[in-house]
Amino acid sequence: MEEPGSIRPGGRTARVRAAVLRAAGDALAERGFAHLDLTDVARRAEVGKTTVYRRWGTVTGLVADLLTDMAEQSLPRARTGSLEGDLRANARLVRKTLADPRQGALFGAIIAAATSDTRTAEALHRFYARRIREWVPCVEEAIDRGELPEGTDAEEVVRAVSAPLYYRFLASGDPLDEATADRAAKAATAAARAGAYIKDEQARPIL
Amino acid sequence: MEEPGSIRPGGRTARVRAAVLRAAGDALAERGFAHLDLTDVARRAEVGKTTVYRRWGTVTGLVADLLTDMAEQSLPRARTGSLEGDLRANARLVRKTLADPRQGALFGAIIAAATSDTRTAEALHRFYARRIREWVPCVEEAIDRGELPEGTDAEEVVRAVSAPLYYRFLASGDPLDEATADRAAKAATAAARAGAYIKDEQARPIL
DNA sequence: CCCTTAATGGTCCTGTAGTTCCGTTAGTGC
DNA sequence: GCACTAACGGAACTACAGGACCATTAAGGG
Numbered sequence: 292m293e294e295p296g297s298i299r300p301g302g303r304t305a306r307v308r309a310a311v312l313r314a315a316g317d318a319l320a321e322r323g324f325a326h327l328d329l330t331d332v333a334r335r336a337e338v339g340k341t342t343v344y345r346r347w348g349t350v351t352g353l354v355a356d357l358l359t360d361m362a363e364q365s366l367p368r369a370r371t372g373s374l375e376g377d378l379r380a381n382a383r384l385v386r387k388t389l390a391d392p393r394q395g396a397l398f399g400a401i402i403a404a405a406t407s408d409t410r411t412a413e414a415l416h417r418f419y420a421r422r423i424r425e426w427v428p429c430v431e432e433a434i435d436r437g438e439l440p441e442g443t444d445a446e447e448v449v450r451a452v453s454a455p456l457y458y459r460f461l462a463s464g465d466p467l468d469e470a471t472a473d474r475a476a477k478a479a480t481a482a483a484r485a486g487a488y489i490k491d492e493q494a495r496p497i498l
Numbered sequence: 499m500e501e502p503g504s505i506r507p508g509g510r511t512a513r514v515r516a517a518v519l520r521a522a523g524d525a526l527a528e529r530g531f532a533h534l535d536l537t538d539v540a541r542r543a544e545v546g547k548t549t550v551y552r553r554w555g556t557v558t559g560l561v562a563d564l565l566t567d568m569a570e571q572s573l574p575r576a577r578t579g580s581l582e583g584d585l586r587a588n589a590r591l592v593r594k595t596l597a598d599p600r601q602g603a604l605f606g607a608i609i610a611a612a613t614s615d616t617r618t619a620e621a622l623h624r625f626y627a628r629r630i631r632e633w634v635p636c637v638e639e640a641i642d643r644g645e646l647p648e649g650t651d652a653e654e655v656v657r658a659v660s661a662p663l664y665y666r667f668l669a670s671g672d673p674l675d676e677a678t679a680d681r682a683a684k685a686a687t688a689a690a691r692a693g694a695y696i697k698d699e700q701a702r703p704i705l
Numbered sequence: 706c707c708c709t710t711a712a713t714g715g716t717c718c719t720g721t722a723g724t725t726c727c728g729t730t731a732g733t734g735c
Numbered sequence: 736g737c738a739c740t741a742a743c744g745g746a747a748c749t750a751c752a753g754g755a756c757c758a759t760t761a762a763g764g765g
Contacts, residue, residue: 299711299762307713323614325531325558330752339714344753346712351532396613402668403610406603407530416671423670450670451662451685457669458661461609463630464623465657474694478658481692482685505741509732514743537722546744551723553742706765713760723750730743735736 295346310336311343312357319354319400320393327400329353351408358401358411362418368426374433374483379476381426382452386472389460402461423449430483440486447488451479502553517543518550519564526561526607527600534607536560558615565608565618569625575633581640582687585659588633589679592660596667597674609668630656637690647693654695658686 296304314335318327327350333340347353369380389395405412423446430445439448455475459465482488503511521542525534534557540547554560576587596602612619630653637652646655662682666672689695 295712302762303760304712304762325611325614328752333714340752341715341754341756342713348753399613403613404532406606406610406668407532412671415669419670447681450665450672453669454661454665455658457665458657461613461668462622462660462664463626463657464619474654478685478689478694481689481694485688485692487681487685487688502742505733507732510730511732511742535722547722548724548745549743555723708765709763711760711762713758715758716756718753718755720753721750722752723748725748726746728743728745730741732741733739735738 307336307338307342308346310338311347311353312360314338315353315357316393316397319357320396323396324350324354324400324403327354349408351404351411354401354404355408355411355414357397358414358418362414362421365421365425368429370429374429374436374438375476375480377426377429377433378448378452378479379473381429381449382456382472382476383469385453385456386467386469389456390467395460399461433483439483440489442489442491443483443486444488444490448479448483451482451488452476514543514545514549515553517545518554518560519567521545522560522564523600523604526564527603530603531557531561531607531610534561556615558611558618561608561611562615562618562621564604565621565625569621569628572628572632575636577636581636581643581645581690582683584633584636584640585655585686586680586683588636588656589659589663589683590676592663593674593676593679596663602667606668633659640690646690647696649696649698650690650693651695651697655686655690658689658695659683 296308311332314332315327317335318332329343329347329350330340332353333343336343343353347356366384369377371377371380389398401411401415405415426449427445430439430443430448433439434441434443434445452475455478456467456472459467459471465471503515518539521539522534524542525539536550536554536557537547539560540550543550550560554563573591576584578584578587596605608618608622612622633656634652637646637650637655640646641648641650641652659682662685663674663679666674666678672678
């Protein structure tokens with residue numbers, strides 16, 4: 292038999308999955324990745340713990356599935372007409388997500404899980420690859436409008452917007468206010484205009 | 499009695515601490531934060547597990563102490579004479595650390611631990627605050643030389659160099675090659691020159 | 706609507722992480 | 736170098752996460 296739930300995914304199976312993922316999200320947000328255990332998740336979801344162990348097996352496996360589920364809900368990108376406006380919308384969205392108690396804790400837990408499990412890490416990388424690709428058109432349109440130099444690596448510009456926010460969130464712990472988000476967008480725009488993200492270019496000094 | 503080891507920190511106590519921290523680092527690098535358990539650390543360190551539980555108590559407590567220990571070994575900053583040169587040296591150092599199998603796994607594990615434990619998080623923030631402060635003079639000298647506008651937030655510039663590297667390392671999973679490090683330095687320099695990191699300035703559009 | 710069997714969920718079992726207790730070792734002050 | 740006791744470490748104990756087994760429930764195809 293293959294993965295449980297793959298042959299009869301409808302009805303009860305789907306309800307159980309939803310309840311378990313919801314409970315896992317609650318538990319992660321409340322207690323963090325280090326204290327997550329499947330027995331507790333089963334209790335919260337009002338589901339037999341046997342089911343949780345059979346379907347997901349390990350903590351990281353459950354987190355990976357939770358992430359897959361989250362990846363399916365995608366948010367539309369902004370269209371403000373200017374590069375910095377679009378990037379600022381993106382930065383504010385990311386900041387809002389990370390600063391939100393539940394969502395932020397959830398992302399933290401997932402990233403923590405990814406550091407010790409390859410499958411979770413792959414799911415995480417796919418998640419961000421997708422999110423980044425969704426915002427790439429903002430940058431490409433800016434290149435077409437002549438706002439940015441030809442050959443600019445659009446994905447790198449998008450990454451540059453999120454990076455300072457995640458750095459604060461995970462490493463330095465500095466506050467994640469809206470000014471920070473706006474500054475991230477401003478800096479990414481400025482660097483892109485200066486040609487810091489031109490593809491295939493060896494990163495030699497600007498001057 | 500206060501924290502064990504605080505009254506007679508010499509000789510054996512110090513040896514035990516060193517052995518345990520070393521073993522913890524090995525275990526974290528090999529198996530990751532999720533699979534760390536103190537009994538295993540005690541075995542590796544050839545130390546009674548009672549000792550480990552008494553001194554450190556929990557996994558996150560041990561990780562926090564490991565971090566404190568690491569923070570004490572500080573690296574001197576570069577002095578190349580130009581801002582981008584200095585920042586590039588910093589970026590390459592950070593990249594090298596994160597890309598190194600042992601050191602990288604260790605940082606990942608510590609950051610993971612910090613997401614679910616307040617004390618570890620505080621230790622981590624102190625660690626980065628210190629590292630950032632060490633590189634601040636590079637930026638301040640650049641301001642003095644007239645390379646950067648007056649009022650530039652030096653700490654923010656230093657953070658901007660590390661941020662893209664940590665983002666790739668923890669979130670997106672994109673490769674951490676030297677070109678990425680150089681690009682991070684280049685982008686931070688360009689954004690700083692454009693005035694994106696001027697203090698107390700509301701982040702309004704560049705134009 | 707019925708039959709097959711995928712999937713769930715009690716219940717019991719086991720390995721081991723984490724604790725407690727107490728005897729042993731060795732750091733520190735005199 | 737002696738006495739005092741901080742700190743270590745072995746052994747035995749406990750609680751519970753994780754797993755095995757099987758009876759029960761309800762998808763999904765006909």
